[in-house]
Amino acid sequence: MTRADAAPTLVRAAAFLRGHSDVLSGPSVRALLATQQVHDSLAAVTGRDDLLRAALVCLPHRLHVRPGADADALVRTALAVAEQGYEDEPGPRPDGGDDDDVRVPVPGAVLTVRRRQTFSLEGGDARERGPGTAAAPSLSAGEAAALLDDLIAPLARPLVSDGATPERRARSSASDRLAPARRRAGDRTIDLSVRAxxxxxxxxxRPPAQELRTQARRPTATLDVVLALDVSGSMLGARTRGLAQALAHALARSGHRVALLAFSSAVTVVCPLTRDPRRMLSAAAEIEPADPTNLELVIDDARELLLRHSRPSRSRRLLLVTDAHPTVCGRREEGAAFDARLPFAAISRAAPGAPGQPFGAGVARQAALRAAARCRREGIGVSVLCPAADPAGGGEADLAFAARLARAGGGRARRAPGAL
Known part of the structure; x- marks a missing residue:
């Protein structure tokens, strides 16, 4: 490889690294120039062209990567992708892949690098919907409000006059301390506490009519809610966007603080906790499209987000919009994710073209159930909303596992009405 050939390869490798979620910063232009100089010096001394060796000498220690990430492995993969020479231009690929995929043969595997996509509740990508498919209609405001009342109402029960929740009040004698009822002229209803x-x-x-007790209710408590949307290969983006829009509007109207996550094999925080519906609906973030679904990871990440940014006194809820088909589990640093070092690449360890199956669905389901139970122990309820059947022939939701997951998290599982 000549000096002229090495420079474009380094530029493509740098672009790959800068776009990788495990790379926080780098490589700098100075690092690329140093790599070019080392490459030229090695070629002059040894007579061999070894750009990879030069890159491994100069680049890994100049990358600022996430804890647990392997900088050497990232550089090796970046060079492997860059040496294919594919430009980010539309049109068919030499390997027959589509506009978003680049397939790179590596020893014992096929590396499929997928270009990142921008996700937001507003707007949509035609590639996401597929040819000839219109965007999914959203739920009506009434339907969305009814769904939310059903899914998150257990955490939004009103407080009684002594500040106790209904459950605590039932276990104590707090109801005995409520003041006698006082009715004024024109009062037509009374919130009577029969027990008290x-x-x-x-x-x-004395007769009960002379000892009436009431419960003075405060306004319904607001919640901190994480709305997590499944954007994996088994869920069409247009199929869930309308449903997510309706839920987000309903949550914002209720005064709850809402965070928006998008997940497949990786988790992206699209919008942190906010009460501003415009901020949430207009928020956009680059996601890492992947076919597998990691429910364990999104549940754990949502729990950490709520524990870190929510007060213990507030009720907290995780609402998963998914078809409940987990296929992978684990965290990147544990080496158990679908691809520990390349979250937006699909790797098949079999022969080229053969699908990879690093984890069975049973293992992924058990991991998701354990994650939901961890949420419940922290006082975070987990509810699951499955989209309705896709009339275009999309995959069917696993309602049975959705119910198990909700029970483990102390929440509820429901299916959205209509054909979305």
């Missing part, structure tokens, strides 16, 4: 009234009458010996 009966107990007060039993103690005093």
């Amino acid at each position: 009234t009966v107990r007060a009458a039993a103690r005093s010996g």
